[in-house]
Amino acid sequence: MTGCGVPVRGGPHRVLRTDVRAARRRLVNRVRKTPVFHTTVDGPEGPVPVSLKLEFLQHGGTFKVRGAFNxxxxxxxxxxxxxxxSAGNAGIAVALAAAELGKACTVVVPESAPHTKVAAMWTHGAEVLWYGTTYVEAQRRAVSLAVEREAHHLPAYDLPAVVAGAGVIGLELEEQVRGRPPVLAAVGGGGLIAGLGAALGRRREIIGVESEHVPALTTALAADPTAEHRSENAATGIGEIALEIARRHRMPVRTVADDAIAAAREYLWREFRVVVELEGAAALAAVQSGVYRPDPGVRPIVVLCGANTELPVV
Incomplete structure (x- = not known):
């Protein structure tokens, strides 16, 4: 297998801008260069200028298609x-990419996986197997199943090639938005912010946004970074690659209330007729709730990262 990233002794592979550039070459004609929409949104003290990166328009409705293809x-x-x-989007992304490349795909999902996302996996021809009640249990089964079937196990987000693929978004933003405004993106498992960090480094500030009830990156950054505590950090749900990039670039993280995320999602539908899933609205929620306040004259970039939802926005 041809890899990417630079091995770091005693730690995860370090994904570099050169890896992201290589990923972009591989992804030509495989993914969409999603548009940027310059607008204003309601903030706690009036209108706030923002640039919305419409990544929910990506194939499969998720940025994760980039990493899956790469x-x-x-x-x-x-x-x-x-x-x-996968509990959802990674399974959709891998199923779509595998179908396009003529490969078989099996997705192991926890019992809590949303039906709409499972249906999307089926649509792309994937075999879907339910196992366990949590992602961790499903992940363990996926590893053992890959061995049993002599198949290739693909981590959902903590893989250099997956991170580099997501980082192509950062290269697009350099072409689409003048200057060096900060970029806000949902954390999730860390693949998106890790990719943005690898692509942009210190050229632009990357700000991770996560829900207050699942502060995975916040918890991991506060934990002991030594190797003997790595298993404890992994339990937070953040990939080691993302954690290394966040520490190296001193990436700020903002946590927002679930109600604020739901309100941002509803706002996108009401004002723009845009439907995104909750995580897809997290970055906007940071702006609208005032958890993140841009400096005067700064128009931050907000990544709307996914649109696979089974809940109507009303």
Missing amino acids: ALLTAGDDVDHVVVA
């Missing part, structure tokens, strides 16, 4: 069956 393309032609654990 990972499968770097895996090589010898891989004909891929197994991934």
Whole structure:
């Protein structure tokens, strides 16, 4: 398998801007260059200028398609069956990429996986297996299943090729937005912010946004960074690659209330007729709630990262 990233002794691979550039070359004609919409949104003290990166318009309705394609393309032609654990978007992304590349795909999902996302996996021809009640349990089963079937196991977000693929968004933003405004993006498992960090480094400030009830990156950054505590950090749900990039670039993280995220999601529908999932609205929620306040004259970039939702916005 052809990899990417630079091995770091005693730690995760370090994903560099050169890896992101290589990913962009691989992804030509595979993914969409999603548009940027310059507008204003309601903030706590009046209108706030923002640039919305409409990544929910990506194939499969998720930025994760970029990483899925890059990972499968770097895996090589010898891989004909891929197994991934996912509660939703990663499974959709890998299923879509695998179908496009003529590979079989099995997605192991926890029992809590949303039906709409499972249906999307089926639409792209994936075999879907339910296992366990949590993502961690599904992930363990995916690893063992890949061994049993002599298939290729693909981590959902903590893989250099996946991170580099997501980082292509950062290269697009350099072309689409003048200056060096900060970029706000949802944290999730960390693949998106890690990719943006790898692509942009210190050229632009990357701000991670996560829900107050699942402050995964905030918790991991506060934990002991030594190797003996790495398993404890992994339990937070943040990938080691993302954690390394966040620490290296001293990435700020903002936490927002669930109600604020839901309100931002409803606002997008009401004002722009845009439907995104809750995580897709997290970055906007930071601006609208005042958790993040841009400096005067600064128009931040807000990444709307996914649109796979089964809940109507009313």
